[in-house]
Structure formats: C-alpha cells, structure tokens
Amino acid sequence: MPHTAMARPRLESALAAWSGSDAGRVAVAETVVALAAAGRRIAAVVRRGAIEGGLAAVTRASSTGDDQKALDVAANDLLLEALVTAPVAAFCSEEMDAAVPMKPGAPLVVAVDPLDGSSNIDTNVSVGTIFSVLPAIAEGDAFQQPGNRQLAAGYLLYGPQCALVLTVGDGTDVYTLDPDTDVFVLTARRVRVPEKTAEFAVNASNYRHWDPAFRAYIDECLAGSAGPRGRDFNMRWIASMVAEAHRILTRGGIYLYPGDARRGYETGRLRLIYEANPIGMLIEQAGGGCTTGKERMLDVAPTGLHQRVPLVFGSAQEVAHFERVQSEPAAHKSPLFGNRGLLRA
Incomplete structure (x- = not known):
C-alpha cells in the first residue's frame, strides 16, 4: 500500500x-x-x-x-x-x-x-x-x-x-x-461535535447517590421512545475521560460526572484546572458545550490547584437540554417513575 x-x-x-x-x-x-x-x-x-x-x-x-x-x-x-x-x-x-x-x-x-x-x-x-x-x-x-x-x-x-x-x-x-x-x-482539521445525539456516558452504578434533578435527566434518557424525549438512547461508560471525549468528538454524545452524596464527591470528582478546563476548551472549539450543570465550565474561577467540579460536556443541544432539566423544579419530582426511582425494585 x-x-x-x-x-x-x-x-x-x-x-x-x-x-x-x-x-x-x-x-x-x-x-x-x-x-x-x-x-x-x-x-x-x-x-x-x-x-x-x-x-x-x-x-x-x-x-x-x-x-x-x-x-x-x-x-x-x-x-x-x-x-x-x-x-x-x-x-x-x-x-x-x-x-x-x-x-x-x-x-x-x-x-x-x-x-x-x-x-x-x-x-x-x-x-x-x-x-x-x-x-x-x-x-x-x-x-x-x-x-x-x-x-x-x-x-x-x-x-x-x-x-x-x-x-x-x-x-x-x-x-x-x-x-x-x-x-x-x-x-x-476543525472537527465538529454533532449538535444532536442519542448517546450518553455516565456511571449508572452511582444512581442512588445522585440528586433528584440529575436523576430526572437520566430517567428521561433511559425511558427512551416511551418517555418525554420520544427517542431511544444508548449508554456508554469507559471510565477513561479522554476515551469518552474522543468518541464524542467523533460521533457526538454527552458525558456526565456530577457531584453526588458520597463522601469526597460532593463537588464532583474531576479536577477543574487540568481536566475539566482543557476538555471544555476542546469541546467548545469543536462546537459543543461544557458545563458544571449551573454555569459554563470555562467561566468558573478556580480556588485551588486540585479543585474538583461536576463535569458535563458534549453535543451542544443535549448539554443545553441537560441544563434546562437541572433548572426546572418540576424535574426534581421524577414523574416518570414516581417515588420508586428508575433503578430501584
């Protein structure tokens, strides 16, 4: 060849x-x-x-x-x-x-x-x-x-x-x-993250530790075509953020690593300065979005060298939808699954 x-x-x-x-x-x-x-x-x-x-x-x-x-x-x-x-x-x-x-x-x-x-x-x-x-x-x-x-x-x-x-x-x-x-x-050259996606990456084993607003978004995705999104989603999790980012840059998707109720995870697990910020810049320069769930990641003012943050990045429309779900009080009620929650018996 x-x-x-x-x-x-x-x-x-x-x-x-x-x-x-x-x-x-x-x-x-x-x-x-x-x-x-x-x-x-x-x-x-x-x-x-x-x-x-x-x-x-x-x-x-x-x-x-x-x-x-x-x-x-x-x-x-x-x-x-x-x-x-x-x-x-x-x-x-x-x-x-x-x-x-x-x-x-x-x-x-x-x-x-x-x-x-x-x-x-x-x-x-x-x-x-x-x-x-x-x-x-x-x-x-x-x-x-x-x-x-x-x-x-x-x-x-x-x-x-x-x-x-x-x-x-x-x-x-x-x-x-x-x-x-x-x-x-x-x-x-100048890769672009597809604006829409039907794929998300999250460690679902932590479901019980997430707050209701975050669960509401995941519940929507897992409800698929029968839920409010009206389409099926695929879930991925590699436990290597660079591999997740590369997949998202290639074919779209959304990556989510929130803060949760576990000790040491309250403000997220990933580091702002040398993990979230560089990934955020790469994704934004490719037309995607990156957020803490409350604000644009690249606008967060660091307070420490090893500061941890919640991190969500990926296809722009999906990141924007995620932020809307987090800001809507009604979402916290998780109406699709009542009080039982998606992953509970």
Missing part, C-alpha cells in the same frame, strides 16, 4: 504556520511540541504493557486522595523532563502536591493530568494525557485563572492509534502518531 502520511502536515509545521513570527504564539507552539514529544515516549511505554512490568501497581496515595500508580508517576516524570527546555515558568500536575517552578520569566504555565483513566492500565483500555497551557501572570497564582484564559489545550490518547487532539483557539484538530515515522500528522 502507498504510504500517504508524509503528504499530511506534521504537527511542527502546522504549528509553525499558525505561530509565524508572533512571540506569544511561538512560545505556545514550542510548548505543545514538547508535550507531544513526551506523549510519544509515554505511548511507547503504554504499548509495552505487561512487558514493562507493574505499570498498574499502586505506589502510594496522592495528597488528593487517589491511588498513584507506577505509570502515573512515569508519565508525570516524562512530561516534566520534556518541558525543561520549553518556555514554561511553572508546572502543575495531578500527581504533585504543589506547582513546580521551572524557567523564571517564561511566558507560560502548564497544568497536566499525566495519565487519565489509570484504573484501566492493566485492562488494555485507552488511557491518555490531558494538558492546559495558560499565560504566566505577574501577580497571583497563574494556575488559578478561569479556563477562558487558556492559550492551548489538548489530550494525547493512547489507544489503537496514538492521537493528539489540540486546540490553540482556532478550532479543534486531530493529529495521529505515524508508527512508521514516529511523527504526529494532521488527520482531522
């Missing part, structure tokens, strides 16, 4: 064309290239799987209460190493208690989730790296800026193909790692 990848724009050349001679853009481009280089190395480790040995082994519990696995730590170290030569003033990560100063006076800061979906490491399910690039600011904590200040955001998905999904504020593009050349090449 003819090799066509070389005819596609490489990540570096696409970023160079975008940045031109603008110093601010050049800094962003250099930082994204460094993150991509780390992603290539992480992808190689993931591909080796069990050959590498003990990647899913828990090394310790992090300060944020999550189990820290060997591959989490390895991915974090590779990212930090790759960014040493980038124009980055500070680095923060889910795997680190506090931000790390890097290059004094550099124009950018970078926040990452080094390995999203790490519960799937030993099951050969897609995992990924999420990143957010923000401007370094002279006063205050540069990481505690709302997501609408992001200069770039993206994720690397380590699956059957290694993909880099990126926005620099000019649409959302997909680059795929060519295994023959070890180069990221452009494979989808």
